Amino acid sequence: QPLCSLQFLCEQLKLEKTLLSTAFYEENKNRTIDHLQEIFTDNQVSILRLLGHKKKALPPAQFSKLAEAILTVSLGSFEEPGIKNVFPGACNRPNAIYISGMHRIFVCPSLLSYPDLTLQQILAHELGHVIQRMQDYVPCFYGYPKSQRDEVFADWVASKVLAEKISSEKNKKIAGKQAFESQLLFLNLACGNVQKIKPKWNNTHPNLQNRVEHIFLSQPAFQEALRCHSKYLRTCG
Numbered sequence: 001q002p003l004c005s006l007q008f009l010c011e012q013l014k015l016e017k018t019l020l021s022t023a024f025y026e027e028n029k030n031r032t033i034d035h036l037q038e039i040f041t042d043n044q045v046s047i048l049r050l051l052g053h054k055k056k057a058l059p060p061a062q063f064s065k066l067a068e069a070i071l072t073v074s075l076g077s078f079e080e081p082g083i084k085n086v087f088p089g090a091c092n093r094p095n096a097i098y099i100s101g102m103h104r105i106f107v108c109p110s111l112l113s114y115p116d117l118t119l120q121q122i123l124a125h126e127l128g129h130v131i132q133r134m135q136d137y138v139p140c141f142y143g144y145p146k147s148q149r150d151e152v153f154a155d156w157v158a159s160k161v162l163a164e165k166i167s168s169e170k171n172k173k174i175a176g177k178q179a180f181e182s183q184l185l186f187l188n189l190a191c192g193n194v195q196k197i198k199p200k201w202n203n204t205h206p207n208l209q210n211r212v213e214h215i216f217l218s219q220p221a222f223q224e225a226l227r228c229h230s231k232y233l234r235t236c237g
Contacts, residue, residue, distance in 0.1 A: 004217035004228035006209045009183055010191035012226075028113040033077040036107060036123065039116060040075045043124045046161040047131065057137045066131045069103075073130050075123075076104045094185065096122050098129040105130075117181040120165070121158050128157030144206065151205045155215045163221035172225070179225040186212050 002008050047070050055063055076083065078090045083106065090097070091108035098105045105126045111119065135141055135153040144152045162182050169175040190208040206214070216222055218232040 002228045004213065004223055004226060004230040006186075006190055006212045008226075008228055009180065009187055009212065012180060013187050013191050031112040033075065033079075033107065033109075033112070035112060036075060036119060039120050040105075040123050043120060043127055043161055044070050044073075046164055047124070047127050047157065049164070050157065050160050051131065051134070054134065054138060058134065059137075062133065062137070066134055069130050070127065072103065073098075073127065074104050076102075076106045078106050078108050096126050098126045100129075103130075111185075114184060115181040117162070117165075117178045118184045121162055121182045122185065124158035124161040125154045127161075128154030131157070147204050148206055152215065155206075155211055159216045159219050159222075162216070163219040166225050167221040169225075175221075175225040176227070179222050183212055183216060 048067060051058075051063065051066055051070070058066070078084055078087055078095075087106075090106070091110060094108060094110050096105065096107045096111060105123065107122070111122060114122075129150070132150055132153065135149060138153075140156065141149045141152050162179075166175050166178050166182075169178060186208050190212075205211070213230070214232050217226075217228070218230050223230055
């Protein structure tokens with residue numbers, strides 16, 4: 001089996017050009033934020049299960065706060081009246097963000113044309129920020145610079161949500177497609193520049209290669225679905 005790597009996925013992307021065709025984006029260009037609600041709700045349920053799996057590691061009061069936060073967070077769009085004026089440059093690039101003061105996750109319209117699994121990855125990452133305090137009780141992230149741990153944790157939450165979905169798919173071909181599509185935003189940004197991507201540990205986000213290889217592709221469900229093996233293992237599962 002090949003090594004699970006960003007380069008491997010970029011090579012697969014060349015064979016899956018229809019996923020990035022103009023026709024695909026044209027087909028979905030009229031989606032509204034309402035399309036995200038079912039995906040958002042599914043992610044909330046998955047993250048509640050993840051909290052349940054880690055319940056023994058969490059103080060009871062903290063567990064209750066995190067569960068309540070996931071249950072009450074809501075979804076919005078940067079195109080909403082009032083929000084667009086407050087964050088005028090938020091959608092100059094494909095973007096989503098959790099604004100804790102509003103307890104809402106906002107998504108830019110440019111993301112809505114992506115496949116559902118890409119959207120699930122994006123939303124699960126932002127929901128990871130909703131339960132950010134959980135990282136204090138899961139000793140898996142100390143190998144990263146302190147400035148990056150919040151983003152690494154959110155990626156880890158997304159990787160767990162996606163791994164659960166992918167592993168529940170009995171059709172191996174569909175599972176492989178799901179695993180691939182979940183990384184499509186990263187691949188759009190990285191493919192063609194893989195050789196230029198060097199590890200950078202001095203900013204708030206790990207570089208794309210580290211995010212894809214160290215976090216998502218280290219999950220056994222991704223490896224099985226993509227029929228590749230990883231040299232990275234995470235003790236937190």
